[in-house]
Amino acid sequence: DPGELPGLLGGPGPAGGAAPVWGTGTGTGAAVADAELLHGLTAVLACLIREAFGHEGRVTAVEGLLRALARWAREVNSAGRLPYGQLRLGAQYAQVAGRLRMERGQIGVAMAWFGHGLRWADAVHDAPARATLLSDMCTLVRLDGDPSLMLGYARGIGAVDGRRRWTATLSDLYLARGHALGGDAAECRRHITLARRGFARLDRRDLLEAPWMAGAEGAMRVDSAIGGALRDLAVATGDRTA
Template sequence: MLGAPNPVELPDGGTRQEFGALLRHWRRHAGWTQAQLGAAVGYDHTAVSRLEHGARRATPRLVRQIDELLGTGGELTRSHARAESAEGGRPALPPHLLRPPLPPGTGPVPAATPAAPVPASLPDHDVQCPLHGATGCQPPPPATAVALHAAFCADPAAPLDTDTVHALAAVLGAQLHSAERAVGERGPGGVIEGTLRAVVTRLADAPARHRRVLARLAAEHAHAAGSLRLHGGRPATAMACFDRALGWAALADDPTTQAAALSDMAVLGLLDDDPASAGDYAREIRRAAPGRHWSDALADLGEARATALAGDIRATVRHIGRARQHLDRPGTVAAEEHVPWLAPAALRLRVESGSSAALRDLAAATADPRLARRALTAATAALELLGDGQLPAARAMLTVRIADCHLCADDPHTALAALAPLLTPDRTPLPGFPALVRHELRGLRGRLATGADRWGPAAAEAAMRLGAGA
């Protein structure tokens, strides 16, 4: 168990959890309930529970009072002194890591009732176990996982044990699965953000051995919350989530979450038409995970997107070539091979998708059909790497990009035909697309409108209809 002390053989040393275990031992030895002890010292029974779980710091005066009431011979005072001494040697966390990136919501954390089932094993859906990383583990059964998640979010004094940590990670994976069909702040986003606040609440007073676990949970939940905000069209709050995720991931020594957050921050730079910032975030990926081919591939890919937006053909082509070379080098698949988004096929999908976007941007800027055809090849390869029914948002984005590549190759007829699966019968976009898909649609619409004089009334009408559904 990660946080539940043995009630019979009390551990040695000096931490707040050990003091709490000793307090519980003497209270039970005296035959007192938590409510009775709380009433005797002027506290609510929940405060006694928090003391016994190590979630609250006791004052020396209170400890002496409990010593006398329970007849411990000063044992609690001595244990408390050891715990205070141990706490004194623990560096304080920076204030920004003790605050969630988003304001608190109203009411309790929504119940975790995902449309997708709680996974039977971890890692799952980009989520690693904070205890076992990429090596894999088995969370509790779904009903137990949901119950443990609810107890953790409802009671800051509830014990943090291995099953609870597994349950929190598994429920996060289930929420992300559900989010593929329900993008936005409600539903999965509400559960994830509420859980994040519950995790951060514990960080301030957490013992040293729990800090890394809680920080990793906070990092993964903050990154997930940011991703949902990004896809929901809320870039400012998404950036706040990603920035905080970086801090918690650094505290947890979690380079994969750092790389994921930095990759998304680079995307936000591109959406803001800020290639310099996008490139800076991409280069930081190498510093977060130095000496790893997967981080070099992601960094080169991000730099390719940034240099393409800046119109630098040579640099873009060079970075795309390097990203692809990293995929084929020995050692690309290391300890992270079981992390879904770093698996070889998923990483290749990212490289092909990012390459297609960079080449498409260059083709649009230069009106070079050769670049458009190269972009089309990469986008088609990325789409083929997606299994049937997988990642519908990514499939929609790649479909729009393929249409855009045809448009950049001066072939509007084929472009509109490729776009057809994403349109309603009246040729407007289907509702509910994530922000990144809408961004791609706006770019395609702008190029249709610009080329309408050359391509004729059909292009002008298509641009108008795409704008009506944007």
């Protein structure tokens, strides 16, 4: 219901600042123009992702476009239409903005962007975006050394959609890491086993939604996550053979 969205769209974002004005218009022509603009912004995001982590100025570009998307979504919502495309793309921009801030050690701003992205993904029922945003939130609280929050977010990944094996696998990987931080060896190892089993059972639909979990790259990611969990467990328990 568009009438329920203003609370999700309040404010330009954690860093404030002005956003460019994009008209919403009405009718078929406006709908085509909206679709073309969304397509263009999706292409821009792909370019920014390729370069953002190597160039300091890219965070400004990502956040500026994100604030513009939020304003555009508010305008569409005010016109009585659900800003589905704007919120869906906004969640992706928010994720990139959060990762850039996390890379710079700006934990509070990163979490704020992830939180915005999560609310926008929820508003348009974007399950893959919800799962990956919760994954980033797991990483963020792990850097802060908070196992209880990490376990909560990790369980949230598993609750996104029980039909998606890749989200269950991702949940188990983060649950293993969270239990490792808390020094719970039995639960850590149990979730490692579940994650390995889930990874081996990923199907075509899973890999279409999460291509980064396919093939050698996916196996390397899983092995890296498991290795990190075992290292955290060794530190937490003082048992270097863990």
